Amino acid sequence: MNPLPLVFAELRHNHAAVLAVAVLIALAVSLGVAVSAQERALRNSSAAAAEPFDIVVGMPASQTQLVLTTVYLQPAALELIPGRVLQHLQSTPGVRFAAPIAFGDYLGTSPIVGSTAALLTLGGSRSMAEGRPFERVHEAVIGARVAAKLGDVFEPAHGDPSAAAPDGETHVHHGFKYAVVGRLGPTGTPWDNAIIVPVEAVWLVHALPTGHSSGASGARAKPTGEASLLREAAAPNEPQADHLDDDENGSIPIGPPWLEAETPGVPAIVVKANSVGDAYRLRAELRRGGTTAVFPAEILLDLYSTLGDARDVLAIISVAAQALVIAAVLLAVFAVLAARRQQLAVLRALGASRSFVFAVVWCQVMIMIAAGALIGLGLGWFGAQAISRIVEARTGLAMAARIARPELVMVLALLLVGALLAAVPGIISYRRPVSEGLRGS
C-alpha cells in the first residue's frame, strides 16, 4: 500500500493548519534545544576560561566575586592582599608561577590589568601571537580583540569608562604612556579585550611604591631571564618603547622579586601549581594567615549548580511546553478526525484495509510533528547562536553553542512520544465502524 500520495495531498490541502501546528511544535522544541545547548556552551566556555588558573588568592570575602573578577575581569572593589604574600609565593615550592592581578585603568572599554610576564606566557606554556612580553614599565601587551596594533602608544584613563563623569571628562593620567609590544592569541575569554601591563606601572600610576627599591634600578637592569631570551629572539625592527623610557620611571625594573616592604597590596593573585598535590597543599596554606584561596573551577561548579537549577526550571518549562503543544496537536487532530470521519470511512468502503487508514492518519500527524521538531532543532540552534553572540559581545566570553547528543536525544524522544501519541487517532480511525462513518451521522 502507499498512503503517501493521499497524505501529502491532504497536508497540502490543509497547509495553513499544518503550518500552524508545525510552527507551534517548532517553537516549543526550539526553546528546549536553545536552553540545553546554551547552558552547555556557557558551562564549557566558562570552565575553559578558568582553566589557566589553578588557584586564585584573595582576601576573605566573596569567593565567587574573586573568581569572577580574575577569570572574567568583572570589575569589583576587592580588599588588597598584602604585598609580602605576592613576594612570598614567588619562592614557595610547588608554585610554577604566581602573578598579581591589579586593576584600575581603562583604555576605551579595555581594562588595563597589571601583572607580570609570567601571566602572559602562563609560566612559559603559552607563546605570544605577535611581538613579545613586556620588559619595561612602559610596555603593554594587548589581548587578541583589542583594537590596537604593535607600536601604538596610549595613555590610560582612570576608572570604569561606563561610569565616566557626565561632562564626558575622563581622568587621564597625564604623563604615563604605554607602548604596545605584543599581542596574545585569542582565548575566548574577557582577557581577549584586556591590556596587560607590568604591575609596577599600575602601582606607579597610582603613586604607590613599585616593589623595587629606588636604588635597585641599576641592580636589576636586566629583566627576568625568560623575558630576555624572548627579547633576543625578536626581530630587530620590532616596536620599541625606548623613547618612553626617557622619563625618570623608565629605568624601574619590573617583575619579581619584589621587596616585601616596598610591595603594595594587590586585589588578587593567580597561582599555577606544579602538580595537583601541590595545588591542594598551596590552597590549604594560602587559606591560613588572613588570605583565602580557591580553585576557580570549584567555585564555578557551585555557580553552575545555581545556574543548573535555573536550567532545570527552563528545561521543565520547555518539556511542559512541548507536552502542551503535543496535547494541543492531538486535540486538533481529533477535531479534524471527527470532521474527516466520513472520508476515512469512504476509504474503507472503497476497499482500503484498516492499516491503510491507520497509516494515513498516523503519517499525517507524524509528518506535522517531525517537521515541527526539525524546524525547532534549527530554530533552537539559531537561538543558541544568537544568545552566544549577545553574551560574547557583553562579556567577551566566547561561547560555542552546538547541537549535541542531549539536544538530539530530546528531539528523538519527542518524535518517539509523538509517534506513540499519533497512533491514538490512528487506532481510533482503525476501529471505527465503516457503515456508521459512511452515513456521516
Added chain:
Amino acid sequence: MAKAARGARLVAENIVVAYPLPTGDELTALEIERLEILSGSHTAVCGPSGSGKTTLLHVLCGIEAPRSGQVCWDAVDLFALGEAARDRWRRHAVGLVFQQFHLFPSLSPLENVLLPARFSAFRVDAAVARRARALLDLVEVRVVGNTARLSRGEMQRVALARALLFAPPILLADEPTASLDAEAAARVAGLMFSACRETGASLLLVTHDAALAARCPQVMHLAAGRLSSAAPEPLSVAS
C-alpha cells in the same frame, strides 16, 4: 475498453440487521429472507427514505455485518471472510458509487480515480494508470485540475470512473443521481449502464428515482426493511 469481466451472482439469505434503541428495544432495520441477483443483471431497489436501502447496500458489499444471514457473491461467502480479506475482496470485486460522490478534494481527478490502486500497491501499475486515464477520458473529465471545482455532474462521473478502475464484476450505486440535475443525472446514468453492459458487471442500484429504476429490468421495493418484488400498494412508482 478493458477486459470484459463477468458479472457475479448474488445470493443473500435470512439477512437480519437490528440496532439497539436507547429505550432498550430493538429496531429491525433489515429483514430479508432471500435476495438473488443474476450474474450481469441490472437491478434497482426502490423505497422511501429510512426503508433500509443504504443498509442493504452496506450489507451486500460487506461493510456492515448483519446480525444473522449469509451473503454470497458467486462462491464468496462474504461474512465467512475475515475483515482484511473482505476489504481485499471489496477493493477488486465491487465498485461503489455514492449519492454524495465522496471524492477527495485534495486529490486531482486522476489521483481520485487511482486511489483504490494505492490501497494495495506502492507504485501504481502502468496498465492501471493507463486505465484510469482512459476512464476519465470516457467520462470526459480532465485528469488534472481541482477536484473541488468540478461541477456536481463531473464529480459523480469521476466517482464512477473510480468505481470502475478495477473493472469490478459488481457495481453498487446508492442514489447515484439524487444530487444531480436532470441533465447531469441522465449522463451519469447513461455512462453507468453502458459501462456495466460493456464489462458484464452486475449492477444493483438503490434509488427513489423512478425513471432511473425503470431502466433496470428488475425492480424491487423496500419498505421498513422488507423486500418485495412488486411495488407496494399504494406507495408506488406512480410518479
